Amino acid sequence: MSETTKTALVTGANKGIGLAIARGLADLGFTVAVGARDEARGAAAAESLRAEGARAFAVALDVTSEESVAAAARTVAEKAGRLDVLVNNARISGSTEEGAQDPVTLDLDVVRAVLDTNVFGVVRVTNALLPLLPLLRRARSPRIVNVSSTMGSLTLRTGPVLAAYGPSKTMLNALTTQYARRLADTPVLVNACCPGWVATDFTGHEPDRTPAEGAAIALRLATLPDDGPRGGFFDDGGVVPW
Numbered sequence: 123m124s125e126t127t128k129t130a131l132v133t134g135a136n137k138g139i140g141l142a143i144a145r146g147l148a149d150l151g152f153t154v155a156v157g158a159r160d161e162a163r164g165a166a167a168a169e170s171l172r173a174e175g176a177r178a179f180a181v182a183l184d185v186t187s188e189e190s191v192a193a194a195a196r197t198v199a200e201k202a203g204r205l206d207v208l209v210n211n212a213r214i215s216g217s218t219e220e221g222a223q224d225p226v227t228l229d230l231d232v233v234r235a236v237l238d239t240n241v242f243g244v245v246r247v248t249n250a251l252l253p254l255l256p257l258l259r260r261a262r263s264p265r266i267v268n269v270s271s272t273m274g275s276l277t278l279r280t281g282p283v284l285a286a287y288g289p290s291k292t293m294l295n296a297l298t299t300q301y302a303r304r305l306a307d308t309p310v311l312v313n314a315c316c317p318g319w320v321a322t323d324f325t326g327h328e329p330d331r332t333p334a335e336g337a338a339i340a341l342r343l344a345t346l347p348d349d350g351p352r353g354g355f356f357d358d359g360g361v362v363p364w
């Protein structure tokens with residue numbers, strides 16, 4: 123792979139906003155590693171992007187598995203040699219069965235499962251892939267984007283009461299600031315974004331907003347200038363209150 127081609131990895135990129143982010147990064151000239159926990163779905167997504175002219179390859183990546191994440195890091199290293207942009211997009215919403223995410227009857231197994239994907243998954247993936255990011259090379263403009271939600275904003279408190287999913291995004295926002303502080307003396311800019319209410323399987327394709335529209339803020343954070351923000355939370359309208 124050429125020295126000038128930049129590589130991006132998107133988790134949960136086989137569908138929805140993740141696939142739209144992968145497509146957008148490919149349109150911007152990135153070689154895209156399409157992370158998917160299901161190999162066949164990942165292969166199909168990468169194939170569909172290649173059919174559109176993208177440089178894309180599938181990476182088997184279950185963010186809840188240390189082994190899968192380690193193997194994915196090896197795959198990216200072998201196929202691309204390095205990573206310039208990491209987009210942590212994968213998530214689960216967790217069971218919404220009667221009472222499961224009602225705080226007064228909260229099912230802690232649901233909380234554990236949601237945190238394992240939405241928060242611990244981000245830590246697993248970020249820490250496994252960080253060695254591939256050019257920590258010393260400002261010119262490659264490395265970026266980490268965590269796809270969060272205004273449902274995690276303690277100020278806005280949007281959406282339904284979902285006491286596993288909402289707080290998982292609050293913690294993801296907090297982690298974003300911790301990573302940004304830890305990497306403050308490197309060229310890696312770490313930020314979080316909210317895509318808005320977007321038509322995906324999660325929302326039953328109810329909203330009018332398309333995955334491409336939802337992907338726009340992640341693409342902006344993935345391509346920030348070198349003097350861009352660190353440890354912020356943004357949507358299309360600008361800064362989102364914590």
Ligand SMILES: NC(=O)c1ccc[n+]([C@@H]2O[C@H](COP(=O)([O-])OP(=O)(O)OC[C@H]3O[C@@H](n4cnc5c(N)ncnc54)[C@H](OP(=O)(O)O)[C@@H]3O)[C@@H](O)[C@H]2O)c1
Nearest residue numbers: 134138139159184185211212213269271319320322323324
């Ligand atoms: N849609 C919205 O309105 C909205 C609003 C605010 C924030 N967001 C955020 O935007 C991001 C994308 O949301 P979306 O609506 O596109 O979600 P989605 O359609 O439910 O897609 C989620 C993706 O994450 C993957 N995933 C789940 N568990 C995984 C695991 N253990 N390892 C790897 N991948 C896993 C899924 O894979 P499978 O296909 O195998 O299940 C799928 O590719 C999420 O972070 C979400 O919180 C979305």
